Amino acid sequence: MISNSVNLQEKAHWVWRETLEIHRRAPETRIASSLSPIEIFVALYYGGVLRIDPTNPRWIERDRCVISKGHGSICMYPILADLGFFPAEELQRVCKAGGILGGIPDPIIPGYETINGSLGHGLGVASGMALGLKRNGGRQSVFVVSGDGELHEGANWEAIMFASQHKLDNLHLIVDNNSISMLGFTDDIVSHDGLAKRLEAFGWQCVDVDGHNVLDLQSQLLNLKADLNGRPKALIARTLKGRGVPGLENEALAHILMPKADLLDSLLDADDAR
Amino acid sequence: MLVKPRAMRDALLEQIHRAMASDPSIFFVTADFGSPVLDRIRADHANRFVNVGIAEQNLINISAGLALEGYKVFAYAIAPFITMRCFEQIRVSLALLSEVRPMNVNLIGVGAGYSYVVSGPTHQCYEDITLMRALPNFQVMSPADHITAGMLFDRCVRELGPKYLRLDAQVLPPIYAEAAPKLADGFHVHRREGSICIVATGYMLHTAFAVAERLRGSGQTVGIIDLFDLTRFSRDRLRDELSRYQTIVSMEEGFAGRGGLDALLYNFIGHNAIDVKLLNIGVEGGYRFELGTRAELHEQVGIGPDVVTRRILDFSKSSPSFKNDQR
Incomplete structure (x- = not known):
């Protein structure tokens, strides 16, 4: 099992750094949306939230983590390698022929549950998994990490209604609420203002947290997971797209901006000197 | 043997209902679409039945x-x-994902072609063969009667992979009352005569018989093949069958020339270098809003027995036998 003693903040910083390194080697990857959910994934994977066995990715008793963020989960690559899902050498050939780690993670990667890339499918599939587990008497939990932009996809709302109807309290939606989709701030496109209240109106239990406070994320997720109260759970994590990269952080077009190699070099050098 | 006509869906759902009693791994999901047999599934196996509501996107993801x-x-x-x-x-969730995570999902679509006669083009379905066979790992099956539809259950429950069953919404006369078709072949030869062979799928098999009767009146005999499995049919056997003829007529209750059964046969005949001419019978003229019976609508769009008979006769006249020309 995953040790709970790991320093989560240090781990999150290490993942941030590794993610930048991957992007420097593979500039085809989308970096900004992979920097906002780092603490979410660190809390899930190192914080004792997910029950998983890296040596047996398809372990039947595992908690299911459905990652739905498309391009925006490149930061999972160092995490899964670090945990032992696949050899760390894979990180050297992201987006390269013969590798398994693409610009969008696929389920050929040990540790990934489903197809990811076309947005808005994760929550529905996860709801089916949660229903199947419940009807089977299983005690495993299902987590979904979704971007806020992909909540524009209507199929999500079909699943949101479905999950509360069927009292899927083993289902947890974590929204990486960085407030920016590809062409700008969601408030200027189709707003998700008051997302927690909207989900509550649909029968979900919601918490709204600072998505970069990894310790708070950890404790909230552990609480939500333990609370089998007949309601699906949503954790709305307020995050910054492109976090920690000047010119990218919270920029309207962060999704399509590519930081220059020398900027990445100087950021990493400064980090070395830290 | 007297076999009462039944709806395809009832024959299939009855098999599912029966199997659910002994196989706890069967789960039934509907998008608010019912039938009397479905009520029994819901009552007897409530723990493995879900109505997702009018929400087909969620139906698939669930x-x-x-x-x-x-x-x-x-x-x-x-x-x-x-x-x-x-x-x-x-x-994404079925075709792509099942390449990595083999899964057994069977989509039962009721209302092939013009089955929902008066509901108009939203409920009619002339594109599904094209679309579903474009997914390379999908099995697409299109039975012509309830006996075939019921038989497909075994395939569905036994084999992993995504599948689409295209069922007629109307009660059609049983075709296979005497002997069931061989599922492994994927097609059934009803008549093997003359120089023209009709290859039909679904409801159009019934039309093929009507066309054959009319042609007989004009002194023309035709072969008839029911291609009920559009993806897994025996390539060798179908090649041998089609090679007997000079003209193949494809008949589908879907748009002509848009990638359906006609394209399937073009590709198959071309790939196997079978020396025949091909006449495609399918829906002509795009989307239409005329009202009428299914038989009337079929004549309007070019797939009713009268118009098809004329087209086959015209085709025979205007294109003398290719094989004979060669000799």
């Missing part, structure tokens, strides 16, 4: 999730909606 948890899933809805409303969910 089905995928259930299948990932090991269930054999049957998903049930009106044909155009379970294929086209949610095509991207089908592509």
